[in-house]
Amino acid sequence: MVVGAAIIADGRVLACARSAPPEVAGRWEFPGGKVEPGEGEIAALVRECAEELDVRVEIGARLGRDVRMAHGRSVLRVYVARLLHGDQPKALEHSELRWLSAAELDSVPWLPADAPIVAALRPLLTNG
Numbered sequence: 001m002v003v004g005a006a007i008i009a010d011g012r013v014l015a016c017a018r019s020a021p022p023e024v025a026g027r028w029e030f031p032g033g034k035v036e037p038g039e040g041e042i043a044a045l046v047r048e049c050a051e052e053l054d055v056r057v058e059i060g061a062r063l064g065r066d067v068r069m070a071h072g073r074s075v076l077r078v079y080v081a082r083l084l085h086g087d088q089p090k091a092l093e094h095s096e097l098r099w100l101s102a103a104e105l106d107s108v109p110w111l112p113a114d115a116p117i118v119a120a121l122r123p124l125l126t127n128g
């Protein structure tokens with residue numbers, strides 16, 4: 001299971017450009033990663049957001065549906081999240097971070113598995 005966090009602030013969502021591995025570098029994703037054995041999904045998201053972005057987050061509702069990823073070996077599950085304590089994300093592992101409005105959602109090349117989740121995200125963002 002791979003979990004991702006759709007971090008929303010001021011009507012925008014945080015999109016992150018992968019720096020590695022080469023086959024997905026330059027593609028955009030939600031921060032997150034693999035749930036470790038014995039770890040809960042929420043705990044995995046809190047850990048990944050701290051590791052990748054140096055932020056504390058509160059995890060909210062599920063967003064969209066589970067998406068089966070390449071080769072059917074894993075599933076992507078995304079949750080809505082918000083930043084806590086005024087923390088500001090830093091690109092510790094990504095090549096770039098961008099806050100996207102609803103109108104800007106299609107302006108970056110998301111990882112293919114993210115498409116249905118990005119579509120479900122649109123109504124949660126204010127236009128602009």
Ligand SMILES: Nc1nc2c([nH]c(=O)n2[C@H]2C[C@H](O)[C@@H](COP(=O)(O)OP(=O)(O)OP(=O)(O)O)O2)c(=O)[nH]1
Pocket residue numbers: 002003004024028029030031032033034035069076111112113114
């Ligand atoms: N984090 C994240 N991964 C995604 C998204 N969409 C998508 O297809 N993936 C894929 C890319 C990777 O093959 C996999 C996540 O693996 P990862 O390399 O980020 O996991 P991890 O941080 O636990 O890394 P590692 O321990 O395996 O090095 O899921 C997404 O929106 N967010």
